[in-house]
Amino acid sequence: ETGVTQTPRHLVMGMTNKKSLKCEQHLGHNAMYWYKQSAKKPLELMFVYSLEERVENNSVPSRFSPECPNSSHLFLHLHTLQPEDSALYLCASSQDLQLAKNIQYFGAGTRLSVL
Amino acid sequence: DAKTTQPTSMDCAEGRAANLPCNHSTISGNEYVYWYRQIHSQGPQYIIHGLKNNETNEMASLIITEDRKSSTLILPHATLRDTAVYYCIVRVVGDSGNTPLVFGKGTRLSVIA
Numbered sequence: 001e002t003g004v005t006q007t008p009r010h011l012v013m014g015m016t017n018k019k020s021l022k023c024e025q026h027l028g029h030n031a032m033y034w035y036k037q038s039a040k041k042p043l044e045l046m047f048v049y050s051l052e053e054r055v056e057n058n059s060v061p062s063r064f065s066p067e068c069p070n071s072s073h074l075f076l077h078l079h080t081l082q083p084e085d086s087a088l089y090l091c092a093s094s095q096d097l098q099l100a101k102n103i104q105y106f107g108a109g110t111r112l113s114v115l
Numbered sequence: 116d117a118k119t120t121q122p123t124s125m126d127c128a129e130g131r132a133a134n135l136p137c138n139h140s141t142i143s144g145n146e147y148v149y150w151y152r153q154i155h156s157q158g159p160q161y162i163i164h165g166l167k168n169n170e171t172n173e174m175a176s177l178i179i180t181e182d183r184k185s186s187t188l189i190l191p192h193a194t195l196r197d198t199a200v201y202y203c204i205v206r207v208v209g210d211s212g213n214t215p216l217v218f219g220k221g222t223r224l225s226v227i228a
Contacts, residue, residue, distance in 0.1 A: 043216075045216070056215070090159070103161045103164075104161065106158030108156070
């Protein structure tokens with residue numbers, strides 16, 4: 001148990017569906033992250049939030065829309081996805097973005113399949 | 116780019132020390148060495164990090180060469196539960212901001228009974 005909980009653990013959706021991934025951290029951290037892990041590819045950073053403000057967006061297509069309503073919750077809203085978006089989506093949190101407080105704790109991920 | 120080079124895979128006998136090497140020959144003075152691991156079907160897990168001194172915690176030891184161009188993660192008594200992909204990452208961490216964790220392909224460690 002890392003203190004970072006992701007739901008659902010598995011999700012199957014069609015290309016016309018709209019769904020959301022949820023991440024919740026119980027660690028009192030101020031920074032949260034979304035990563036994508038495709039088969040046989042390294043983890044890719046998608047978004048970074050610090051104190052509920054987005055500080056990084058790594059050229060992610062607009063069909064992925066993050067939302068951070070408070071420092072404990074992070075969502076990834078999905079719409080009109082493509083089959084190549086099938087991947088493991090990982091959420092992480094860290095105390096903040098600065099030195100010695102940036103150990104990232106990861107959730108177990110959501111395994112997404114787009115049909 | 117991950118900026119590190121690691122062997123693709125390694126085997127280790129259960130109960131023996133696992134020594135995982137990492138080359139980071141272009142590391143700069145303000146970059147730290149971080150190690151994470153990812154057990155199958157789980158998210159990555161932080162192990163240890165260091166700048167230039169050797170570090171030890173309850174999980175592992177990190178040995179960094181004097182020129183900082185390479186390092187070795189040591190799991191002193193490997194168990195079957197240590198089977199995972201181990202990632203060596205170099206990144207800037209500082210008051211002016213941190214560079215992201217950039218995960219490469221890592222080393223797949225198989226601990227064998």
